[in-house]
Amino acid sequence: MPINSSRRPGPSSARDRALLVELDFGDGGTNERLAELKALARSAGADIADVVTARRAKPDPALFAGSGKVAEIAARRAGTSSDVVIFDHALSGAQQRNLERALDCRVVDRTSLILDIFAQRAQSAEGKLQVELAQLKHQSTRLVRGWTHLERQKGGIGLRGPGETQLETDRRLIGIRVRLLNERLEQLGRRRETQRRARRRAAVRNVALVGYTNAGKSTLFNRLTGASVYAADQLFATLDTTLRRWRLPDAEDIVLSDTVGFIRDLPHDLVAAFRATLKEAVDADLLLHVIDASHDDRDLQIAAVDAVLAEIGAADVGQILVLNKCDAAGFAPGVERDEYGKIRAVRLSALTGAGVPELAAALAERFPRGARNVAYRAATA
Numbered sequence: 001m002p003i004n005s006s007r008r009p010g011p012s013s014a015r016d017r018a019l020l021v022e023l024d025f026g027d028g029g030t031n032e033r034l035a036e037l038k039a040l041a042r043s044a045g046a047d048i049a050d051v052v053t054a055r056r057a058k059p060d061p062a063l064f065a066g067s068g069k070v071a072e073i074a075a076r077r078a079g080t081s082s083d084v085v086i087f088d089h090a091l092s093g094a095q096q097r098n099l100e101r102a103l104d105c106r107v108v109d110r111t112s113l114i115l116d117i118f119a120q121r122a123q124s125a126e127g128k129l130q131v132e133l134a135q136l137k138h139q140s141t142r143l144v145r146g147w148t149h150l151e152r153q154k155g156g157i158g159l160r161g162p163g164e165t166q167l168e169t170d171r172r173l174i175g176i177r178v179r180l181l182n183e184r185l186e187q188l189g190r191r192r193e194t195q196r197r198a199r200r201r202a203a204v205r206n207v208a209l210v211g212y213t214n215a216g217k218s219t220l221f222n223r224l225t226g227a228s229v230y231a232a233d234q235l236f237a238t239l240d241t242t243l244r245r246w247r248l249p250d251a252e253d254i255v256l257s258d259t260v261g262f263i264r265d266l267p268h269d270l271v272a273a274f275r276a277t278l279k280e281a282v283d284a285d286l287l288l289h290v291i292d293a294s295h296d297d298r299d300l301q302i303a304a305v306d307a308v309l310a311e312i313g314a315a316d317v318g319q320i321l322v323l324n325k326c327d328a329a330g331f332a333p334g335v336e337r338d339e340y341g342k343i344r345a346v347r348l349s350a351l352t353g354a355g356v357p358e359l360a361a362a363l364a365e366r367f368p369r370g371a372r373n374v375a376y377r378a379a380t381a
Helices: 030-043 067-080 093-103 110-121 125-146 162-201 217-225 268-273 275-282 298-312 356-366 371-380
Strands: 016-024 046-055 084-087 106-108 205-211 242-246 254-258 286-292 319-324 334-337 343-347
Touching: 016 030, 016 067, 030 046, 030 110, 046 067, 067 093, 084 093, 093 106, 093 125, 106 110, 110 125, 110 268, 125 162, 125 268, 205 217, 205 275, 205 298, 217 242, 217 254, 217 286, 217 319, 217 356, 268 275, 268 298, 275 298, 286 298, 286 356, 319 356, 334 356, 343 356
Parallel strands: 016 046, 016 084, 084 106, 205 254, 205 286, 286 319, 319 343
Antiparallel strands: 242 254, 334 343
16 A cells, blocks of 8 residues: 655655654664664655654564554554554554554555555666566455455355455456566566676676665766766665666776665565566676665665575675765775785765775776686687
8 A cells, every 4th residue: 555646756745644663572773773764754755743662572463562552553643643654564464454443544564665665666667567566466465455345254144255255356366467467577587688698798797786775876876887877865766777888998898787775674575576677686797785884784784785685696796895975984985805805895985986996996906808818718728
């Protein structure tokens, strides 16, 4: 269920007032999680009316937050005239339905919130197909929410018929649409694979930018290639993978790809839907892992990105860490090497361009011009 109908880049005239709920189950990092939830809600087009926090040992099976806390949330929602309550957690279909009854308003969980943002940001035909596929897979687990005017109880005299029939029809229609979307995405995937094979035959190096959302990937991509990819201080500003040639005088030919940003607890359906797009990272010769060096939670963000890379099969692809926003972090531009003398990180500012020559030199060192031909001649001698 969408937060509102706002689309990039202009604001919507009717924005939802959102009450945010952040529960601490002893995992730590509550302040950072809450800050990210606020950023997600704003990215979805909501105005934050209030925030409710609490600590629990474990989720309540029926209401997730427990009856007492839900009563408090209901009072706060009424007092702030909030239109929607957003939980920074994944809710089951039953929990979401119970909460909507108790709170008398829409309830959105973290998965639905991220899917809504992706639906707003997708611009290409492939991106829209991928988001729709992820949304349908998510909705298929909670179809009961869409048909409140029909009876849904199981069996019994006088209770059989329309409700169950409608749900079965719903599942069948969603299944048909999912198959159609998968077929279209497979066609686009084959087209992408043809393009990748052409690049490999042309001996072009594929370097992919990856990183946590809002780390500055698109700003760096524009700086390196002279492209005009949309870049903004918001989560998931761009979704569609963009490829540009990056010519360096002392390096092999490089095609640079700007991929979708990652985030902690990225919905699995979304990862699956974007798998063809993310294959740019899987097939890359090198990953430039862009990190917001000024962020207090950057180590956890690095771990979240590495987790997604492992999930899509890109864990073994070589990386150079790009510590972006080094000026804001108080770091001088430069390079960092490991114990073997190989460059492991580059400190730079994509906004000002400081440190970009060091990154270019690092790529030239990794892929020196003519090295592939030398290696080929040595192998065939």
